[in-house]
Amino acid sequence: MQVDAEACQGVLQMTFFFAAVAIIAGLYLVNRQRRSRQRRFIERYRFNSAITGRVQKHYPHLTEEQLDQVMEGLREYFYICHQARRRMVAMPSQVVDVAWHEFILFTRPYEQFCHKAFGRFLHHTPTEMMRSPTIAQEGIKRAWRLACARHQINPAEPAALPLLFAIDGLLNIEDGFTYVLDCKDKSSPHYGSGYCAGHISCTSGCSGDSGGPSCGGSSGCGSGCGGGD
16 A cells, blocks of 8 residues: 555656646747747838938938938847847947937837837936947947847957947948957058957957057947947
8 A cells, every 4th residue: 555655656746747847848938939929020020211211310311221221220239139138238339229219209119019029118228338449348248249149240259240330330420339340450440449349249358458559539338329128
């Protein structure tokens, strides 16, 4: 009788174990499917054309094709915010940040977008991009890693800039943030005036070697930059 009771208890324990495993696996699958739907929603979302019109008021020199690039930059920012889950992601681009501001002003569509894309409201939080041109904040490091992953760029040894980090320079945004891959390249038109993209992935310090020049000029990004909560 004792043997039967022990055997029955063992069967119950195994049953509970497999049931728990099944529940955990089910929850994981549901969460994975939900996040996949959210990513597809972000990738396919059609922004209101009025947003590009408002962005153009800030930057009249932008062509229609360039404005489309800005909106793709905004899409990319939302994508990496989704990838980061609830961790803060700094905004690397001034022109894309302006587009984000303009989108937020369409309060109901923006709220609906956030609900479907993130399951929560994505607040715009002013933040500093870099403490100095060569010392990156954690939020911008995260943006760099995720943007590089999206474009299959090695963040430690980048051969190119991801869209979010390249767009201000590409579109000649006067108050934008320009990044350079190699701050010691004197042939670069941005030598001495840009942010050092090659230093962003550093885990500590991120300053240039003592023998090379720093990227002088800009200092932080001010209140125009944003970050997702």
